[in-house]
Structure formats: C-alpha cells, structure tokens
Amino acid sequence: MSRLELRWASSTDIDGATPLHGGTEVVPLLRAGLLQAETLVDIRGVVPCGIDGTRIGAGATLAELECDPQVPAALREACRLAASPQLRNMGSIGGNLLQATRCWYWRLAWPCRLNRTSEGYGDACFARDGEHREHAIFANDFCASAHPSDVAAALLALGATLRTSRRELPVADLYRVPTEDDRRTTTLEPGELILELDVPEPERSIYLKAMERKQWAFPIVGVAAARSAGVTRIVLAGVAPVPWLLEGSVDDATPLPRNAYKVDVARALVERARTALDAG
C-alpha cells in the first residue's frame, strides 16, 4: 500500500493534490477506499473564512452560517437542518458543495456507472433496478443518485455565484448531470479551489426539508424558495443527481417504482414554500 502524504497549502495552487478542509467527507471516503489520493493538502490557511455582507468565505462552517443574521433565511435554515452539530462545526460550505453522492451502491463500491475501478467505469445503474426508495425522481435515466446537499439547493435558489482559484461562475454552473461521455457531477477542474461565494439578499426566502428523522438526516426532499425582484426561484434537493431548479411542475417528475412518494412530498413542500413567501 502506498503512503499518504499530508501537507499544508501555502498558496491556492495545490499542484494536483486532493484538497482537505474539515475532512468530514474526505476522511470517510479515503477510509472506504472510494477516494484515491497520494497527497492531501490542508487548505484551511488559503481559503477565506467568515461572512461579510453578501460575501461568504468558502471556509465558513455550516455552524457559523446557520446563526449569522447577514445570511439569507433559506441558507441559514439549510445549514441548520444539515448533518449534526459536530459535523456542522467542522464542515465548510465549500466542502458541502462538493460532497459525493450518498447512493448506497456507490458508497458500497458496486461497479456502477459513477464508480471508476481499475477497469474503468461500470455500465449499470444498480439503483434503477434495485433499492431506490431515496433516489432521484428527475433526470434519473443514466444515474438515479439524489443530490444530498441542502446548502447547494438554497444557494441555487438565491442566485449565488462562486469565485474559484480560476474563475467566477453561478452556482448553477458548478453542477452537471452525469452522462455516458462524462461521468462527473461537477464542473470543477482538478486543483481548482472554491474560494468565496456571493449570495445576494433576496426579498424573501425559505428552506423546507423532509427527512427520515427530525435531525441528522439527508434530505428525502428539500425545497429552497427565494423571491428577488418579484421573481420566485424554487430549487429541490434530494430529487435529481444535481440540485434541481424547478422550471415546470413537480408533476413532470419521472419517479422509479418505489420512490413515487417523493413526488407527493415535493408537491406539498413546494406549495408550503410558495404560501410562506406570499404570506411574507
């Protein structure tokens, strides 16, 4: 077995190493053999932290965000409802946006379409024909994984933008639905770091989440809604391989045999979110 090197980043040029911030995702993935890395680089010294008006450092923890009045309500609530207090104290917003799927087949290293082994990617989605109660109801043809980030849905609804070590982009452009030709679920390039976010203040916003238990659970369905300049954007977590901008109706979903209940949950939460925004 090769040795794993850990070093501190001295600049945002990390030269092919795997970035590590709070480690709440990196460490379990390494331990499970799902992440292969020769060098880990601790980026806490080079990624901005803190919150200043609409600017949020990618190193800010979910615990800081959930209680800062400068942060829009939808993002505060998405952070408050994520994970556990211990994880929110360690976990950064940058790391949250880049967390891997919770698909149980992927986490158990089944050779599926998103799992790269020494022989390349697999050619089956085991969830589609197998256990998919918690999987996607939109864009689930190639891979039915459900995006686990509450935070990403809130940021997308709020129209946030990212500054990386190489460019600026809307949060929406960070994500991509995986395809046969390109299995990635984000557009971040190797070595590219997320440094900062700009989160415009909306007129109103809200985040609602259905989960298996009242805390420490990923979203069965999360609904972020934000109104800015009279326009309402609704984004769903836990329903597609990426945070899902609802452009049509929830009834456009294509559920699998055992997750059609998610359509009802999403419909109810979207209606509640709209009512809450209208009520002010």
Ligand SMILES: Cc1cc2nc3c(=O)[nH]c(=O)nc-3n(C[C@H](O)[C@H](O)[C@H](O)COP(=O)(O)OP(=O)(O)OC[C@H]3O[C@@H](n4cnc5c(N)ncnc54)[C@H](O)[C@@H]3O)c2cc1C
């Ligand atoms: C048990 C459990 C329950 C959870 N529940 C929820 C939940 O309900 N809702 C939810 O939204 N999330 C949930 N999470 C996810 C949690 O919020 C993330 O694990 C955490 O925010 C990741 O932050 P980190 O700093 O620890 O990331 P790390 O583990 O350090 O990194 C995560 C990934 O991002 C990369 N990375 C980190 N920072 C940067 C950066 N600035 N630029 C580029 N790449 C970077 C790393 O290389 C790695 O690929 C849960 C996690 C666990 C373990």
Ligand code: SF4
């Ligand atoms: S849902 Fe995606 S990650 Fe899960 S088994 Fe299917 S292809 Fe793999």
